[in-house]
Amino acid sequence: MSSAPTLSRAQRAAFPPNWPARLALAALALYVVYACSVLDITWARFVEGFGHGSRLLSRVWPPNFAPDKLALLRAGMLESLQIAILATVIGVLVSLPLGLAAARNLVPVPLALASRGVIALFRTFHPVIVAILFVKAVGFGALAGMLALVVASLGFLSKLVAEAVEEMSMKPVEAVRATGASFLSVVIMSVLPQVMARFIGFSAYQLDANLRNSALVGLVGGGGIGATLFTAFQRFDYDFVLTIVLAVIALVMLGELISGWMRRLFQ
């Protein structure tokens, strides 16, 4: 038998060491240490927090299902649901024209750029910041929360509509234009049939997102379950907080089920 050629240990390894990846990991570890020192995150604080954790947990559990709390929960959840539904409906109705106005293959470029600027502005600010501004403009309550969610929905939906329209086939558009149809007919007969299925998918997703975010805008005065949640936190009613959080999770899960069902229905 011929003897196998002698190989060094490194050559015999199935996978040679990947030095760039190792260096990148080391740099990442260094960054973590540096960032922790900047943010004043120490192990001692972490351990101390977990000491509080057991005490907090004993106050959180079991969730509070007293009748008066359940009435508060019901009112807050219904208001959140209404905020989410209205914000989605208004967002859907307005985002379609705004998205079409931002598609460069349908409208003149200056108009498309202007619409894109508006959409970018809507997308940039977090719903909470928008809610703060609306609370100042229209006062505390569900209206401010709803308007904030409308802005968030517009930013998300219009951008996706614009992208969907820019990706679609131009052949049906040319065919309808060749018949001398007006712009509105072009949109209804050739653009909408191509983007509608995706648009309904986006809208269903936005309903989910609005349900989640409706718990958020209440924290800064936008009404709904978020307001109930914030009050419970401030009064240290931690067991009621858990009830609210569980209810929100259940609502969001239900919303995901419904929106998944809606997407299948329209595909």
Add this chain to the structure above:
Amino acid sequence: MSTLQEPTPVYSWHRFSPAQRVVRSVFYILVLIAIVWSLESIEIIPEFLYDAPAQSIDLFARMWPIDWAWYPEVVQAALIETLHTATLGTILAVGLASAVALMCARNITRSLALNALGRFILVATRSVHAMVWALFFVALFGPGSLAGTLAIAVHSIGFTGKFLSEAIEEAKHGPIEALIAAGASRASILLKGYWPQVKPAFLSIVVFRWDINVRESAVLGLVGGGGLGMALDTALSNLYWDRAGLVLCVTFAVVIVTELLTIWIRGRII
């Protein structure tokens, strides 16, 4: 030779079957009912609404001129804190989410109970918003960026883990079988079989989540999570609208720069 032609039957074309049409009509009616119900019971105070234009003008009048002098004093430190919170939170989230994603992926963990548990963790962490998590962590660790970082990390598990587990489940089985046939250990299978296939999706998810987390961490301070939100809260509660305007401008700039950076990175690496 002529034969009698059979009359062609008249077909009428419908886009949807009758059952589909019924389901769709029911759906539209339900949507209408939901809208009417929401409109009827949402509380709108007319006086506030009439007042809104005046209040909005007042808002911007108070913000102008923006108090730029406050930037070196407070806002710059807050900005750096926000960026570190977002980055550190994302790193922590990626570690946690990778573990949960491995637990969720049906081709890695062959236990329905563990898969379901993983899926529940993903949905639960995602449904509770980062600000609500921040409220919890502020109660635990006190106000500051530790609470903010943990809130960002825990909330991001759901999003990151969901897409990561989907990427793992989509991995092709060929390389895995080759590694198993060669007698590779479980760690080698993960590192050399799955990781190269998942890597592009992984990087794209991480960069995307970092972009979102910068936006989120800018508002966490409103509930005590540190960073730009804390500066905004200070300005708002003292009614210094010119300072609030400064924080809003800085937030706007950071979000735009982050988005451009994200697009650049995705173009380069992925």
